[in-house]
Amino acid sequence: MPHPLGLELLTMLGLDPVAHVTMAADLGCKGVSMGLTQLPDRFNPHGYPAWSLRDDPALRREMKAVMADRGVTICLAEGLGVSHDTDASERAADMDLFADLGALRVNAVDMGVERERAFDQLAALADMADERGMEFSIEFTPVFTIRSLDEALEAVEHIGPGKATVLIDTMHFFRSGGTVKQVAELDPALIGHVQLCDVPRKGDGDYMAEAMSGRMIPGQGELPLREFVEALPRGQVLGLEVPLMAAAQSGREARDYVGEIVKRTREFLV
Known part of the structure; x- marks a missing residue:
């Protein structure tokens, strides 16, 4: 398969970052997305102990060591989105x-902030990421301000050439009217x-509830994922x-069902 797989933060449902990286490596995944603190309790069905990379220097040291040892990288830094009451x-x-x-790479979503503030705050975050040697991407979702690929590309243009990219989440992309042709034609x-x-x-219910669980x-x-993946740049x-x-709520171990996700995805995309 020409595309390496990664394991996103939400998939791990509260697992601590060292175990997250270890499981990714064991399953042949080279990247993870990561937040600085554990997700809220409702997304921790296993009842894993609370953790914080922000507040625990020892955990950060252990995290860096295991990533170096197992060859896994944080492909996406999460949790730094735009809000109504927090400045970039x-x-x-x-x-x-x-x-x-x-x-x-740092990822940001607008959380429903009004368009002008969203664009300006995203631009400030992009500059901050660039100053620290990280890339910056903008995630769109149909229920927030930046609702589609086209609107995310408008934000990228506002930020300036070479300073931002888009994050394409297949649920958000296709539910917002995206097509495989758009991906194939995108730079x-x-x-x-x-x-x-x-x-x-x-969907026929609460959009964000579906997105989160x-x-x-x-x-x-029902998404055309094979065609979508074929349209992506090789190596993405x-x-x-x-x-x-x-x-998770049924009592299955994370390694069991996360392993199933990886295995079935590989089989599907062959």
């Missing part, structure tokens, strides 16, 4: 921590990161964002 400048310390951890340099999952073509393993839904990392909440 307040993200500086977290940016420093991600840079120290060797993160390749490959504008694709910063891809998050892969499957869903029905149309109702995604499917590639091949189990595919971050698996498939939080199998029901499997």
Whole structure:
């Protein structure tokens, strides 16, 4: 398969970052997405102990050591989005921590902030990432301000040439009206990161609830994922964002169901 796989933060459902990296390596994945703190309790069905890369220097040292030893990289730094009440400048310390951890790229989503503020704050975050040697990507979702690939590309243009890329999450992309043709025609340099999952073509409930806990393993839904992946630049990392909440709540071990996600994705994309 010409695309290496990664394991996204949401897929791990609260697992600590060292175990996350270790599992990724054991399953043949070369990248992870990572936040600085554990997800809220509702996304921790296993009841894993709380952790914080922000507040625990020893955990950061252990994280760096295991990444170096196992050849795994933080492909995507998460949790640094745009909000109504936080200025981009307040993200500086977290940016420093991600840079120290060797993160390749910072991702941001607008969280429903009004367009002018969203664009300006994203531009400030992009500059901050660049100053620290990290790339910057913008994630779009149909229920926030930047709702589609075209609108994300408008934000990239606002930020300036070479300063930002887009993150394409397959649920958000196809639910916002995206097509494989759009991906095939997109400048490959504008694709910063891809998050892969499957869903029905149309949802019938709470969009964000589905996004956080109702995604499917590639091949189990209705999205044209084979064609989508074929249209991507060769070598593009595919971050698996498939939080199998029901499997976790049933008592299955994370290694079991995360291994199933990776195995079935590889089989599907062959």
